[in-house]
Every structure is written in C-alpha cells, then in structure tokens.
Amino acid sequence: MSFEWPWQHSFPPFFTLQPNVDTRQKQLAAWCSLALTYCRHHKLYTLDVMEAQESPMFNNKKIERKLSMEAIQVVFEELRKKGNLEWLDKNKSRCLVMWRRPEEWGKLIYQWVSKNGMVNTVFTLYELSNGDDTEGEEFHGLEDWMLLRSLQALQAEGKAEIITMDDGKGVKFF
Amino acid sequence: MDRFSWSNGLLEINETLVIQQRGVRLYDGDDKAKLDVGVALLSTHRLIWRDVKNHECCIAMPLSQIIFFEEQAAGIGKRSVAKIVIHLYPVPANKEPGPYQHSKYPYIKLSFKEHGQIEFYRRLTEEMTQKRWESTSLSQPIPTGTSPQVGRKTHAVGIIGIERKIEQKRKETDKNISEAFEDLSKLMVKAKEMVELSRSIANKIKDKQGDITEDETIRFKSYLLSMGIADPVTRETHGSGTHYHLQLAKQLGDMLQAPLEERGGMMALTEVYCLVNRARGMELLSPEDLVNACKMFESLKLPLRLRVFDSGVMVVQLQSHSEEEMIASALDNVSDKGSLTAEEFAKLLGLSVLLSKERLLLAEKMGHLCRDDSVEGLRFYPNLF
Numbered sequence: 001m002s003f004e005w006p007w008q009h010s011f012p013p014f015f016t017l018q019p020n021v022d023t024r025q026k027q028l029a030a031w032c033s034l035a036l037t038y039c040r041h042h043k044l045y046t047l048d049v050m051e052a053q054e055s056p057m058f059n060n061k062k063i064e065r066k067l068s069m070e071a072i073q074v075v076f077e078e079l080r081k082k083g084n085l086e087w088l089d090k091n092k093s094r095c096l097v098m099w100r101r102p103e104e105w106g107k108l109i110y111q112w113v114s115k116n117g118m119v120n121t122v123f124t125l126y127e128l129s130n131g132d133d134t135e136g137e138e139f140h141g142l143e144d145w146m147l148l149r150s151l152q153a154l155q156a157e158g159k160a161e162i163i164t165m166d167d168g169k170g171v172k173f174f
Numbered sequence: 175m176d177r178f179s180w181s182n183g184l185l186e187i188n189e190t191l192v193i194q195q196r197g198v199r200l201y202d203g204d205d206k207a208k209l210d211v212g213v214a215l216l217s218t219h220r221l222i223w224r225d226v227k228n229h230e231c232c233i234a235m236p237l238s239q240i241i242f243f244e245e246q247a248a249g250i251g252k253r254s255v256a257k258i259v260i261h262l263y264p265v266p267a268n269k270e271p272g273p274y275q276h277s278k279y280p281y282i283k284l285s286f287k288e289h290g291q292i293e294f295y296r297r298l299t300e301e302m303t304q305k306r307w308e309s310t311s312l313s314q315p316i317p318t319g320t321s322p323q324v325g326r327k328t329h330a331v332g333i334i335g336i337e338r339k340i341e342q343k344r345k346e347t348d349k350n351i352s353e354a355f356e357d358l359s360k361l362m363v364k365a366k367e368m369v370e371l372s373r374s375i376a377n378k379i380k381d382k383q384g385d386i387t388e389d390e391t392i393r394f395k396s397y398l399l400s401m402g403i404a405d406p407v408t409r410e411t412h413g414s415g416t417h418y419h420l421q422l423a424k425q426l427g428d429m430l431q432a433p434l435e436e437r438g439g440m441m442a443l444t445e446v447y448c449l450v451n452r453a454r455g456m457e458l459l460s461p462e463d464l465v466n467a468c469k470m471f472e473s474l475k476l477p478l479r480l481r482v483f484d485s486g487v488m489v490v491q492l493q494s495h496s497e498e499e500m501i502a503s504a505l506d507n508v509s510d511k512g513s514l515t516a517e518e519f520a521k522l523l524g525l526s527v528l529l530s531k532e533r534l535l536l537a538e539k540m541g542h543l544c545r546d547d548s549v550e551g552l553r554f555y556p557n558l559f
Contacts, residue, residue: 012513012546013555023544026559065548 003041006034015065017074031067031075036084036099045143049076049093098146105150109139110159113173122163122172125151175202176277177262179270181234183224185217190306192216193297197288198223201257203279214284216297219307221260233272237307239263242332245295246283256291258284258298303334420474422459422467426450427476430490434478439495442528443468443480443488483532484539497536504533505542505556513546513555 008014008030018024038057039047052058052072059066067075076095079085083101088094100108109128113119116133127133129147134140139147151171154160163170185191198214200207200223209231215222221240225231241261248256261281286294426446433449434441441449443464451458459467468480468490477493507522508514514522516531523530534554537543544557 008559011555011558012548012553013544013559016545016547018544018559020538020541020544020557022541023538023557023559027544030559065546 003038006030009034009060010063012063012065015060015067015071017068017071028075028078032078032082032084035075035079035097039097040099043141045097045146046088047095047097049073049095096145102146102149102153105139105142105146106154106157106159108137109150110154110173112137112139119173122170124165124168124170126168128171175200175207175279175282176265176272176274177239177269177282178223178233178235178272178274180272181220181222181232183215183222183229183232183234186219189217189219192218192301193294195286195288195290195294196226197286197290199285199287201283201285202274202277203281204283205279207273207282209273211287214294216294216301218301235262237301237305239266240302242334243295243298243302244333245291255285255287256289257286258291258295260284299334302332419463419467419470422463423470423474423476426464426467427471427474427478429453430478431492434490434492438523438525440489440491440525440529442526443490445526446490483536485532485535487528487532489529489532500533501537501540501542504537508534508537508543508554509556513553515551515553519554 008027014027014030018027035057039045049069049072053066053069058072073092076085076092079097080087080095084098086096086098088096112134113121123131125144125147129140129142129144139150142150148162148169151160151162154173155162158174160171160173163172194213194215196213197211199211200209209223210225210227212223212225212231215224218237220234220236222232222234224233239262241263243258243260246257246259248254259281260283264280284291284294429450430441430446437445446468447459447461447464450464465480465488468478468488471478471480471490479491479493480488481491482488504519507519511518514534516527516534519525519534520527520530525533534543538545538554538557542557543554544559546553546555
C-alpha cells in the first residue's frame, strides 16, 4: 500500500514556517501527524535528522520545496512535547520516533496475549517481536527498545513483569 | 675640475670617512678628465679622489664648493654609465694648486663604472644636508668659498631648498586650517549654549504653563522650531501645534484628495513628500514639517489620516478608506490567481510595491493569507490551513 500524502504536502506554504501564530499552530499539527503516519507506514523507529531533511517527507521534489533545518527542529520539538519523540544524543542529530506511545503498544500486546489465552505464560522478547505466532500483528517487528518500553509501561500498570534470563529478557503477563 | 687641489689623501683629525667607491672616473664638465679611473672617497668635509694605479695621485675638494648635485641616469647600451653631476661655486682665491689650473665648466661629473652611485648619492645628500664641515673645522685652513657667512635658512638652492620650501608651505597651510576651524569650534560651543538656554526656557514654560499666555508660548515654540530644535512641549500636547503646521495641514487636506483617490485611497508618505514639493516649486517642505502637519489631520477633522504600519512605513490614507474591504479584495485577488508575490499584486492594483506588500502582510496577520518563502521569493497563498 503506497503512502498517501496529505493535501498540505503539495501546498508550498506548508514548507515555510508561518509567522502568524494561529496559522503556525495548524501547520505544526499537520506536520506532526504527517511525520507520525509516515514513520508508521514505513515502520521507521529512529530518524537521523540529516537524512530526514532529504527524505520525501520533508522534501517534496515535485513542488521544489523542502523544510529548512530550523523548521524541522521546530517540528521535532513539537513531537517531543507531545511525547512522540525522544532525542538519542545531546546534539539532536538522532531521535526515536514513537508513532505509537509505549502505553499504546503495551495495550495492543496485552490484548493479543489475553485474546490468545496466553496469560501467565512467559515469553522471550524475541518471541513477541519476531515469533511466528505474532506475525500479522501490528507489533510484529517492533524494535527491541520500543518493545521493552511498552512492556515496562505494562509493568507499571501491573499487567506484566519483566524477567531477566540467562540469554536475554523475558516477560510474564498476568 | 679646477676646484680640486692636490692632497695626500689623509683624513684630518675631525674628518670622518663616509663612503668610498671604486671605479670612478672624473669628468671636467662633459669631457673626460685627464685622469684614469680611481677611487672616490666622501668624507664629512671633502670629496677626495685617488688614482688606483698611482696612489700618489690624489686630489680633494671641500664639500662647501658644491652648490648642488644631481643624478644622471645611464642611457641604453653597455657603454653608458650612471653619473653624478656636481655643480660648483667659482674657484676661491686662496685655493691650493691642483691638477687643473683652469676649467671652462662650472661642473664636474663622477662616472661610476663599477656602480655604487645610488649609495654614494645618498651619502652625499646626507653630508650636504648635515654640513658637518661647518661645525668642526679642520686643522688645515681650507678655502671654503662664500658659504660660512651665509646663514643656513637662505641657502634655498638645490633640491634641499625646494624641499624646505614645500615643508614651510605645508606648515603654513596647516596653521591656516587650524585657525579657521578654531572659529568653527567656538561657534559650536556657542550653539551648545544656545540649545541649553532654549531647553531650560522650554522647561520653565512647561512648569509655569498658566503664567505665560498662549500667544507667547506659540511664538516661542515657533522660534524653536524654526531653529530646528525639537520642542518637548509640542510633542506631548499634540493638540496644540504651531500655526504654520495647522495651515499646512489644511492645505495638504485640500491638495491630496485627488491624488489619493487616484491611487486607491493610500499613499506612502515619501510619495506625498515628492508630490507636494514638486507642486510647490518654491518654499519647499522639510520632512519634519510634513510629518508634523500630517499628525494634525485627526485633530483638525480633515478626511485624511496618517497611519504607521508595524514595519514603520508611514502612509497617508483617506478616512473613508476601509482596511477590511482592502483585505477582502486582496484575498479575492490572491485566490483568483492561486498565489501572488508583492510585485504581482502591485502591478494588478496599480499600487506601489511597498504598499502592496504592506497590504498582503496585513492580510497574513489577520489570518487570511499564508506565506511561501523560498529561493524564488516571497509568495502569498490563501490560508488553507
């Protein structure tokens, strides 16, 4: 399924940071949602800022417009404030994109676990993210760090417990 | 060449050798002297020449004999050699015998076959400037010509003399200029006092507003304005102004109606300034006067207004001019064409680019338009966000 670009993506002013405060708010909201849907579609979990500048998301070659570095940083800051983005380094060159928040992932995983009656079973992390059983699930292929965070969120809710085993980590669902 | 005397070539007690140069041939005027090539020695007191092959043959001439000297550049070709030409005073009566009894030339030449003329020339210049022979006399009496009686200052001959004249002239000019500007700086001091005085009076007026009559105040303010001093009283109490500005405002009100209507109800203040002054021909307005007059439009209930945009641009517009209408029509225009730059908009409306940009920016501020800033320039689109 090819990615569907929102109408703003072909609108040249979309790529200029608007000075009018109200307009800017709407613009940034559109950018945030575009960034998250794009990452979700392509299953991107980390972004390198330099690469992002050249990606078709921020750079629409058809209308010859692209977001300036300054504007990209503003968009990322917005995402961070909403909880969808986390910087991996102090220089703000790489970041984690959580187009789904850990809590949301946790919920999905738990739903699958309980749907299949696998409560009180122990899983390895690998089984959850790459096992044959989970194929077709949205969280299949989830990167380890994201998976861990989602399980931590479940743990905080009391619905799971993370166990450290010899060759890695595992989790038990309650 | 008849100024030279035979010498033993030894330096005297107070005499110092400055420079010596081999390969020098002497010329009596333009003719080669009947001497061979030798060594030329320059001392603080004399010019000495010694034959290289025959050391016994040595002649000397006191430097005081020299009127002036100059370089003669070498010509083209291997044979041509650089020379120094030395012009001399007439033979003094008590000169010691030398190689020549008599010469028809008043000048000699030193020909530098082995080069070195530049340094020799430089040292000779130095010695001739310093004239060290005058301060330290030699043990042997040496005929010195007419030089010692004549004072240094009137020795205005030769290059040194010319240089001295130039220096003197420069000093005089300097003095004249500083004298002239002395008056100017005195004027500046007085002007400062004047400004202080007027400022203190203006403050006193402000304090004792009731004591002085309106008429006098206005007259005083007009004096201040005519002197070009900003009057704090007028600024604060902007209702009252000078009579001049009031009249001017009325005149502008009449004059600008037609042009404003032609231009869609708005004109930049600079355009007004040009129009008004061109129409007046004489008695031109200063920018301050124009601004002050325009500020009075509202209080005089004239149908014009002075308006200042965020960016600082000042315009005069008709009171009947409605900004909302303008913005609505701007939005229509932009939507029609999809997008517009300030220049395109200006062309469309017949406005100046400055004013059209102001209008677009205002529409953006109201949220009707959004901007697209790229390398192509600044474009405005209808705000679809």
